[in-house]
Amino acid sequence: MKMRYAMHALAGIMRREMLRFIGQQGRFAAAIVxxxxxxxxxxxxxxxxxxxxxxxxxxxxxxxxxxxxxxLVGMMLLFHGMQNSLSMVYDREMGSMRVLLTAxxxxxxxxxxxxxxxxVTVLPIVYLFLLLARFWDVRPPAFGYxxxxxxxxxxxxxxxxxxxxxxxxxxQLENFAGVMNFVIFPMFFASTALYPLWRLDEVSPTLAAIxxxxxxxxxxxxxxxxxxxxxxxxxxxxxxxxxxxxxxxAVWGYDPGQGFWARRAPE
Amino acid sequence: MTALVIDNxxxxxxxxxxxxxxxxxxxxxxxxxxxxxxxxxxxxxxxLVTGLYNAQQGDIRIFDHSIRRNPLPALASLGxxxxxxxxxxxxxxxxxxxxxxxxHGLSRREANERAGEELDRLGVGDRSRDKVxxxxxGMRRRVEIARALLHRPKFLIVDEATAGLDVAGRQLxxxxxxxxxxxxxxxxxxxxxxxxxxxxxxxxxxxxxxxRWAGQARELASGRTLEAAFLNLTGHAS
Numbered sequence: 001m002k003m004r005y006a007m008h009a010l011a012g013i014m015r016r017e018m019l020r021f022i023g024q025q026g027r028f029a030a031a032i033v034x035x036x037x038x039x040x041x042x043x044x045x046x047x048x049x050x051x052x053x054x055x056x057x058x059x060x061x062x063x064x065x066x067x068x069x070x071x072l073v074g075m076m077l078l079f080h081g082m083q084n085s086l087s088m089v090y091d092r093e094m095g096s097m098r099v100l101l102t103a104x105x106x107x108x109x110x111x112x113x114x115x116x117x118x119x120v121t122v123l124p125i126v127y128l129f130l131l132l133a134r135f136w137d138v139r140p141p142a143f144g145y146x147x148x149x150x151x152x153x154x155x156x157x158x159x160x161x162x163x164x165x166x167x168x169x170x171x172q173l174e175n176f177a178g179v180m181n182f183v184i185f186p187m188f189f190a191s192t193a194l195y196p197l198w199r200l201d202e203v204s205p206t207l208a209a210i211x212x213x214x215x216x217x218x219x220x221x222x223x224x225x226x227x228x229x230x231x232x233x234x235x236x237x238x239x240x241x242x243x244x245x246x247x248x249x250a251v252w253g254y255d256p257g258q259g260f261w262a263r264r265a266p267e
Numbered sequence: 268m269t270a271l272v273i274d275n276x277x278x279x280x281x282x283x284x285x286x287x288x289x290x291x292x293x294x295x296x297x298x299x300x301x302x303x304x305x306x307x308x309x310x311x312x313x314x315l316v317t318g319l320y321n322a323q324q325g326d327i328r329i330f331d332h333s334i335r336r337n338p339l340p341a342l343a344s345l346g347x348x349x350x351x352x353x354x355x356x357x358x359x360x361x362x363x364x365x366x367x368x369x370x371h372g373l374s375r376r377e378a379n380e381r382a383g384e385e386l387d388r389l390g391v392g393d394r395s396r397d398k399v400x401x402x403x404x405g406m407r408r409r410v411e412i413a414r415a416l417l418h419r420p421k422f423l424i425v426d427e428a429t430a431g432l433d434v435a436g437r438q439l440x441x442x443x444x445x446x447x448x449x450x451x452x453x454x455x456x457x458x459x460x461x462x463x464x465x466x467x468x469x470x471x472x473x474x475x476x477x478x479r480w481a482g483q484a485r486e487l488a489s490g491r492t493l494e495a496a497f498l499n500l501t502g503h504a505s
Contacts, residue, residue: 005372012369016358023357095351102317103370104342110370257321257335 071193085163119156168253270453276325303473346420405436
């Protein structure tokens with residue numbers, strides 16, 4: 001693989017994904033409105049739900065709005081990752097996936113480039129949300145906005161790789177709606193996005209154990225700690241490992257000699 | 268060097284055998300027709316040749332590069348127009364061309380220059396800024412041919428690209444692709460339309476996953492019409 005060729009391909013895939021995302025104005029608007037509805041309506045009702053507990057990385061008592069913002073950022077990345085895997089299935093059904101897969105570059109590179117492109121496209125929206133969240137008095141330290149960037153990229157890659165792996169196992173577009181419901185909602189609700197682990201443990205130790213084992217929780221915690229200028233090594237390690245495992249599944253699923261892709265009749 | 272060699276190729280999906288012991292070759296600079304009725308296995312064959320998935324048995328070599336063992340140089344010398352349209356409808360023609368160019372290692376400037384040339388040759392240069400969605404079916408097919416030629420492949424595979432086009436559109440595409448053979452391009456043209464076969468073409472008749480006949484088209488006809496000979500081979504003779 002010549003590096004210059006590979007970089008042209010990466011740039012081309014990035015440009016295409018960016019154009020498509022900007023062109024889908026409804027999706028663009030939904031990506032920003034969805035977390036604002038949660039923050040502006042849902043979170044207000046739970047303002048004091050955390051009581052008088054101090055939860056790291058916060059150094060004082062916080063309102064629920066402050067707690068929920070990293071979870072909502074995670075939700076944005078999760079939705080974006082799943083919608084991109086939906087667009088992979090759509091591309092396959094519409095035929096444009098063939099253009100990608102017949103390029104003279106290794107499939108792991110093509111899939112990786114697509115994954116990176118998808119992750120990068122959502123970042124401006126995430127930052128817009130973080131800026132708007134200041135109106136609800138969610139004001140992390142100024143350097144936190146920079147420190148959170150690697151956490152956003154790693155979390156986005158992990159959730160995107162998960163979606164990519166899922167898309168390789170789904171045969172038809174119609175099946176995807178069901179998978180979205182069975183994946184997005186459990187992943188989001190059974191996590192530390194909405195409630196801290198200790199609060200879940202009070203209500204249901206089983207649910208707390210599920211939330212701890214859920215990689216999405218670790219993505220949220222990585223973002224939460226980074227936003228307040230702290231590094232959470234456990235969350236980082238789990239996100240990195242999960243990214244590698246999910247991406248490995250995706251590459252296997254799209255391998256011409258393996259996976260479901262190989263057993264599929266021509267469409 | 269032979270553009271394409273398919274050696275003893277077999278492939279199935281579950282219990283259904285889609286291709287069985289297929290042997291086929293395409294000589295450099297030749298226009299070779301893969302003729303078969305619907306469901307004969309043409310699209311499966313094209314999918315295997317383009318490396319979308321690996322064959323269960325047999326070998327495929329493009330300019331002596333095995334598509335399974337050494338796929339990247341094989342794919343680099345290959346241009347493909349799939350049966351299913353593969354353009355992004357909500358992107359402009361030039362954006363589609365630039366995307367394809369980038370996947371084949373072309374810079375944006377190179378891709379734009381070449382796209383202009385190829386689109387002009389096919390008479391769609393004036394639509395390069397239009398969204399693909401606004402083009403007619405015939406124009407989209409022309410854009411797909413131009414796109415497949417963008418990275419200057421030595422071997423072009425066209426899978427039923429004229430399906431759904433009117434007579435004039437079909438003839439224009441066919442004439443253009445045939446003319447490229449005189450420039451050294453090797454072509455494998457998969458079709459179910461007998462009128463697209465020229466007596467001088469190298470012809471492979473595929474039916475129920477097997478090559479039923481191989482040779483020059485005029486030899487198959489020999490005293491009969493090509494249609495009668497084809498129907499006889501595919502078991503539909505009266």
